[in-house]
Amino acid sequence: MSATVETLEAIERPPVTMGSRLEGELLEVSMGPQHPSTHGVFRMNVALEGEIVRKLKPVFGYLHRNHEKIGENTSYLGSMPYTDRLDYFCSMTNNWAYALSVEKLAGIEVPERAQYLRIILAELTRLQNHASLLGFLLNDMGAWGTPLMYAFREREKILDLFESLSGSRMMCDYMRFGGCRVDADDAWLARARQIVDRFPKFLDEFEELILGNEIVIGRTQNVGKLSADLAISAGITGPMLRACGVNYDVRKVDGYGFYPRFKFRIPLGEHGDTYDRLMMRALEMRESVEILKQALAQIQPGPIVNPKVKIRAFRPPVGEAYGRIEAPKGELGFYLISDGGPNPYRYRVRPPSFINLTVLEDLCLGHTVADVMVILGSVDIVMGEVDR
Amino acid sequence: MESLEQIKGRAETAIPGAKIDIVPNPGPANQPSLLIDNEHAPAIAKFLRDDAALRLDFCSNVTGVDWFDRVAKKTVKVKKVVDGEEKEVNQTTEEKIPGYLEAVYHLYSITHKHGAVIIRMRTEDRAAGARLPSLTPIWRSAEFQEREIYDLYGIRFDGHPDLRRILMWDEFEDHPMRKDYVQPDDFEWEPTPHDDVLARAKQHYTPRPELDGAEKITAGSGDTLKR
Numbered sequence: 001m002s003a004t005v006e007t008l009e010a011i012e013r014p015p016v017t018m019g020s021r022l023e024g025e026l027l028e029v030s031m032g033p034q035h036p037s038t039h040g041v042f043r044m045n046v047a048l049e050g051e052i053v054r055k056l057k058p059v060f061g062y063l064h065r066n067h068e069k070i071g072e073n074t075s076y077l078g079s080m081p082y083t084d085r086l087d088y089f090c091s092m093t094n095n096w097a098y099a100l101s102v103e104k105l106a107g108i109e110v111p112e113r114a115q116y117l118r119i120i121l122a123e124l125t126r127l128q129n130h131a132s133l134l135g136f137l138l139n140d141m142g143a144w145g146t147p148l149m150y151a152f153r154e155r156e157k158i159l160d161l162f163e164s165l166s167g168s169r170m171m172c173d174y175m176r177f178g179g180c181r182v183d184a185d186d187a188w189l190a191r192a193r194q195i196v197d198r199f200p201k202f203l204d205e206f207e208e209l210i211l212g213n214e215i216v217i218g219r220t221q222n223v224g225k226l227s228a229d230l231a232i233s234a235g236i237t238g239p240m241l242r243a244c245g246v247n248y249d250v251r252k253v254d255g256y257g258f259y260p261r262f263k264f265r266i267p268l269g270e271h272g273d274t275y276d277r278l279m280m281r282a283l284e285m286r287e288s289v290e291i292l293k294q295a296l297a298q299i300q301p302g303p304i305v306n307p308k309v310k311i312r313a314f315r316p317p318v319g320e321a322y323g324r325i326e327a328p329k330g331e332l333g334f335y336l337i338s339d340g341g342p343n344p345y346r347y348r349v350r351p352p353s354f355i356n357l358t359v360l361e362d363l364c365l366g367h368t369v370a371d372v373m374v375i376l377g378s379v380d381i382v383m384g385e386v387d388r
Numbered sequence: 389m390e391s392l393e394q395i396k397g398r399a400e401t402a403i404p405g406a407k408i409d410i411v412p413n414p415g416p417a418n419q420p421s422l423l424i425d426n427e428h429a430p431a432i433a434k435f436l437r438d439d440a441a442l443r444l445d446f447c448s449n450v451t452g453v454d455w456f457d458r459v460a461k462k463t464v465k466v467k468k469v470v471d472g473e474e475k476e477v478n479q480t481t482e483e484k485i486p487g488y489l490e491a492v493y494h495l496y497s498i499t500h501k502h503g504a505v506i507i508r509m510r511t512e513d514r515a516a517g518a519r520l521p522s523l524t525p526i527w528r529s530a531e532f533q534e535r536e537i538y539d540l541y542g543i544r545f546d547g548h549p550d551l552r553r554i555l556m557w558d559e560f561e562d563h564p565m566r567k568d569y570v571q572p573d574d575f576e577w578e579p580t581p582h583d584d585v586l587a588r589a590k591q592h593y594t595p596r597p598e599l600d601g602a603e604k605i606t607a608g609s610g611d612t613l614k615r
Contacts, residue, residue: 061555066540066564107416232445232498235529248446248498319415322449322494322504333449335494338415350449350494358532387555 026054031372033062038376039136040383044360051368056361060354063387071347076102076314079347081173086349087385088170089129092121092162093327095175100256101323101334102177106316108309113302114179115258120192120295121162121174122257122325123288127199128155129328129380130239130281130288131206137278137377138210141219147209154202157195164188177314179305189296196292199285207282220275224363224375227272234358238330239280240379243269250326257325262294277378315342329353329380349388353381389502390441392420398439403431411508421492421506426521429509430547433526436495436505444495444505447527450534452541453490454514454567460485487514489543493523493530511543514566522548540565 032043041062047055067086071079083098084091096118103110110118135151159169165184166172174181184192210216226236228244241248249266251259267283269276316338324333330352337346356379363375390398396408406428411421424432436444459482466479489511496503511518522545524530534545535554542563545551553560562569 061557064555066555068540069565104417105415230528233528234531235447235527237448246498248501253501317415319413319417321415321417321419322506324448331448333494335449335451335492337453346451346453348449348451350451354532355529358529 025049029369031369033059039381040386042376042381042383042386044372044376046369046372048369053364053367053369053372056364056372058357058360060387063383065388067349067388068347072344075342076177076316076344077311079344080175081171083349084171084173085384086351086388087327087329087332087353087382089132089382090125090328091170091172092125092174093325093332095172096122096257097323097325097327097332098334099175099177100325101321101336102316104323105319105321105336105338106177106309106314108178109306110178111303111306112258113183113300114304114306116295116299117180117184117304118175119257119259119262120292120299121165121172123292123295124158124161124192126288126328127285127292128158130285131155131202133377133380134206134210134278134281137374138216140373140377141216143215147206150202150206150209154199161188161192161195164191176305176309178309179303181305183304189299192292193296196289196296199289203282203285203289210278211282216278217275219371219374220278220378221273222271223274223367223371224378225271225273226359226363230359230362231272235355236330236359237352237356238326238328238380239284240277240330240356242266243276243280244272245270250324250331254324256323259291261298262291264288264291274374274378281380313342315340320346324350327352329382329385330356349385351385351388353379354386354388357381357386389500389505392422392505395436395442395505396422399432399435402435402439403428406432408432419504419506421508423508423510426509426511429521430523430526433493433507433523436507437526442505443497443499444503445527446496446498446503447493447523447529448496448504449492449494450523450530450537451492452537452543452565453492454541454565455487455490456514456567457487458485459483488512489514489518489541491520491534491537491543493527516542517544518542519544519546521546522551524548539563542566 026047026049029046029048030043031046032038033041043059045057045059046053067082070082080095080098083094086094131151131154135148138147162172163169165182165188166174226244228246231241231244232246245268247266247268252266264287267280267287269280318338318340320337322333322335324331331350332352333350335346335348335350336344339345360376360379364372367375392410396410400406400408407425409423411423413420436442462481462483463478464481465476467474468477490508492506492508495505495507509520511520520543522530522534524534525547532554534548535551537543538545538551539553539555540563552558556564
């Protein structure tokens, strides 16, 4: 037995070449899951050549709790508060998508006032989601704090509205099968009108802040270009699809709820780059304000829930249904199979931000690491929905 | 949009040998679907995507369903001779349908703004290595969703470019969305390199009870300490 002690000098080392620029050599970097601009716990395995991204693999599952399995083991109504936790920025639209699917599954009609309330709350949700997205995006670009606080000031007003109506700011649990849980009184509607009337002022200010800004333009234009063909094939939905110039909005195509009653336009982008995706949110907010003004003017008193719907022992007939809505992040769908029992046999969520991440690698290739954060921010993800 | 019967007829003439069944949906939603055979599935999917009248270019939702073994009861009226008299008697036959896993695709058309056409594929059984052809080469949006089905249901998709687990960690062994999945006693445990190191360390360690005196020490006795 020979004991050899290796001294530090004896170990052979590759020569250190400070001058080499890692040409052709790939450096693997794990971005996330604790990175502040991954909007939660999201990881990307990135292969870098110098500063340029050559490969990017997203890693999911840090927030996975098998929402679908839990949904299959709870009653239909029991899943309603749990849908709030999917995309926790937009609990109202999650509620609506789930209620819409169950209503399709069981053949339930919704009274008129409830439809109006749903549209009002869904569009308010869109306003606060898009406003805070723009704030976060500017935060990711290095505009620390200030734009985000401007956006959060507006979001706060809308969350206060949600709180006074449903009792909760973010986990609203507001919709029910065949209607809504509580009615909005006249004072609430007056307050909503006031907030909606003042919202364009914020938009003017915010657009002036970002649109002509040289840094924003430099960081976003021609960054992360997405072609319309790839976007359609990859199932991209929502503002991200429309930024490529594809005119597809479930509000217009399916005409669910009372959307066909309202006049609004669908903003379309031209280049499909990050700047267009950012602009899409700004323009959509203006259209949401138009819808809200019409809805708040047209809403009439009446019942808010269909009295024929059984609350206890709710058992939809055997069958299956897929219902979808235009959530702020894209097409949010619920696929339900009923075997006639009190629980769904199959409960599936079609999460828009999860599927929108399919093209993340295509968007980031050839750009720098700093651009990855901006591109990811413009996709608009919430990990509660991505990992479910 | 055409009815499912028309789509079925046109697809079967366009692709020789293809077999398509219409799966009825008894509920009020009235969303029947097409059951396509696994062998010709990519060809049928390509036909649905590229056909000028259909152009189902947007595959919205891809998901798996786990169907257990079930018994379908059928009641048929049969003529029988009872006591020399011919009578109609109800006869119940039980048919055992073996379980299978299913992949369901919801297709829409962005070009023509119609849909949904629902297609489904079934595996032969619920065994561990159940296989289906992947439709990711036709619709890229199936990429992550088929990975999710593989992860949670255990269907292997032939032709998928990158079939790995997506939500559960790579070392996880079971498929949690299956109806007969049993939760492990310990959720937290997952194999780490640390476990291997511990096992190797144990091989090197030989107990030396006489030297250490560790075996003799009992709580409260204090004998060994006095000695």
